[in-house]
Amino acid sequence: MSSLEALAERRARLHGPELDALNAVVSDWQILADLSFSDLLLFARDHEADALVVVAQIRPYTAPTIYQEDLVGTVLSPRERPAVARSLDEGVIVRDGDPDWSSGVPVREEAIPLSFDGRTIAVVSREANLSMVRAPSQLELTYLQAADELSQMLADGEFPLPGHRSDHELAPRVGDGLVRIDPAGTVIYASPNAMSAYRRLGVSGAVMGRNLGDFDLDDEAIVEALADGEPLESEVEARGTVVLRRLIPITRGHRVLGGLMLVREVTELRRHERLLLYKDATIREIHHRVKNNLQTVASLLRLQSRRLASAEVREALSESVRRISSIALVHETLSQDSGQRVAFDKVAHRLIDMVTQGLTDQDRPVQMRLEGTAGELSAEVATPLALVLSELLQNAVEHGFADRGGEVVVQFDRRTSALHLAVVDDGVGVDEGWDVVTDANLGLQIAMTLVESELGGTLDVERVGAHGGTRAVALLPAPAASTI
Numbered sequence: 001m002s003s004l005e006a007l008a009e010r011r012a013r014l015h016g017p018e019l020d021a022l023n024a025v026v027s028d029w030q031i032l033a034d035l036s037f038s039d040l041l042l043f044a045r046d047h048e049a050d051a052l053v054v055v056a057q058i059r060p061y062t063a064p065t066i067y068q069e070d071l072v073g074t075v076l077s078p079r080e081r082p083a084v085a086r087s088l089d090e091g092v093i094v095r096d097g098d099p100d101w102s103s104g105v106p107v108r109e110e111a112i113p114l115s116f117d118g119r120t121i122a123v124v125s126r127e128a129n130l131s132m133v134r135a136p137s138q139l140e141l142t143y144l145q146a147a148d149e150l151s152q153m154l155a156d157g158e159f160p161l162p163g164h165r166s167d168h169e170l171a172p173r174v175g176d177g178l179v180r181i182d183p184a185g186t187v188i189y190a191s192p193n194a195m196s197a198y199r200r201l202g203v204s205g206a207v208m209g210r211n212l213g214d215f216d217l218d219d220e221a222i223v224e225a226l227a228d229g230e231p232l233e234s235e236v237e238a239r240g241t242v243v244l245r246r247l248i249p250i251t252r253g254h255r256v257l258g259g260l261m262l263v264r265e266v267t268e269l270r271r272h273e274r275l276l277l278y279k280d281a282t283i284r285e286i287h288h289r290v291k292n293n294l295q296t297v298a299s300l301l302r303l304q305s306r307r308l309a310s311a312e313v314r315e316a317l318s319e320s321v322r323r324i325s326s327i328a329l330v331h332e333t334l335s336q337d338s339g340q341r342v343a344f345d346k347v348a349h350r351l352i353d354m355v356t357q358g359l360t361d362q363d364r365p366v367q368m369r370l371e372g373t374a375g376e377l378s379a380e381v382a383t384p385l386a387l388v389l390s391e392l393l394q395n396a397v398e399h400g401f402a403d404r405g406g407e408v409v410v411q412f413d414r415r416t417s418a419l420h421l422a423v424v425d426d427g428v429g430v431d432e433g434w435d436v437v438t439d440a441n442l443g444l445q446i447a448m449t450l451v452e453s454e455l456g457g458t459l460d461v462e463r464v465g466a467h468g469g470t471r472a473v474a475l476l477p478a479p480a481a482s483t484i
């Protein structure tokens with residue numbers, strides 16, 4: 001629950017749809033703060049203290065803030081904020097005549113009531129620092145007029161429009177570019193940034209005084225939406241420039257008085273996104289090729305081993321084929337998923353399949369299953385870990401079940417940030433007193449080296465249970481197992 005909801009629920013006793021209404025306002029009120037060069041405070045009635053409580057606050061991007069400190073949660077008496085108190089009681093917009101000096105600078109305050117179901121539930125206080133007021137240019141006059149219109153819409157419940165919010169990353173802001181249009185879609189005013197955006201889109205000559213429909217930028221949809229009083233967000237690309245436009249119809253009693261259009265050039269952003277997508281695709285392609293190459297190497301070794309007379313050498317080559325194939329598996333997984341992380345469970349399943357397929361004796365069935373989840377691992381961790389798992393699985397079927405069937409369980413445990421990998425079999429078990437450091441052959445030596453030097457972890461292999469069986473445990477510390 002946000003602090004707004006918590007405060008409004010506990011102190012102002014507002015619930016459900018009332019909270020939704022307040023949330024909708026604060027999700028889109030940055031534009032009002034920016035257009036009015038004002039700090040905005042959202043006040044509600046504090047039932048406990050018979051006072052006013054600030055439940056949300058926002059600062060303008062277009063002017064210095066009045067309030068350095070965070071005021072959310074502050075309780076004020078109605079006497080300290082007479083305009084807010086009156087607006088809350090009477091449900092009308094209240095403009096304070098004289099500037100208030102209590103914060104050290106002259107502040108002009110305007111209280112806008114927010115009603116729900118015919119009842120005033122909160123008040124937005126628009127607070128402008130008068131010491132910062134400049135000689136009004138057309139930009140400022142346009143901003144302020146639009147701010148007044150939005151304030152009125154706020155009080156009438158016509159702004160924000162349902163489903164539209166500006167608190168997402170790409171949302172155009174007032175400072176990105178503002179276009180004021182009349183109900184027919186003719187540009188009355190375009191801020192300098194908005195003009196630059198239109199220039200880059202290829203609009204030559206005047207922007208002001210022309211209809212949006214004349215620009216040949218698919219603006220007809222905007223003009224239509226405006227006529228219907230509907231908000232619209234659309235993107236246009238021309239001459240290598242990408243511009244995002246957000247239309248906010250200005251309405252009064254649902255009659256369209258005109259529109260505000262926020263315009264943001266997002267060429268660089270989109271270019272970046274495309275580049276990232278392209279890079280992603282390239283990286284996947286490379287993993288795909290590495291996988292293919294490794295599979296070719298494995299096939300070559302397999303071909304060669306068929307020509308060899310010595311069973312021992314053939315065995316050694318087939319071990320190498322398995323190791324190379326384990327690495328290829330990780331690259332294959334990386335070539336399918338976007339990003340540089342591997343869903344390691346997938347790799348583990350494939351390794352289990354691979355080792356199971358290598359089993360030939362139907363009389364000694366070995367069941368393998370996976371418990372828990374490894375989550376996503378970086379490629380640097382996944383590759384050595386796949387090799388380790390492959391060695392442990394191979395050992396279980398090769399040594400544990402040399403003369404019987406049984407079960408192998410692969411367990412992943414990520415409850416802590418470390419990763420715990422255990423391969424447990426109920427086979428014959430390593431001998432009593434067997435020690436991984438002194439008794440390992442090549443397979444476990446490889447596994448040990450990878451776990452200790454590549455992954456910074458530990459590997460233990462021990463006999464378990466009264467009837468034998470082996471448990472091999474690799475413990476990877478948090479940094480190696482980290483998914484980031």
Ligand SMILES: Nc1ncnc2c1ncn2[C@@H]1O[C@H](COP(=O)(O)OP(=O)(O)OP(=O)(O)O)[C@@H](O)[C@H]1O
Pocket residue numbers: 319391395396397398399400425427428429430431439440441442443444445470
């Ligand atoms: N799950 C297991 N059950 C029974 N014995 C095991 C198990 N894992 C390992 N061992 C014993 O440990 C020895 C060393 O294993 P290691 O993987 O290092 O070498 P290897 O399997 O003999 O040869 P390589 O893996 O190089 O082909 C094995 O020969 C076997 O005796």
Ligand SMILES: [Mg+2]
Pocket residue numbers: 391394395443444
């Ligand atoms: Mg082995």
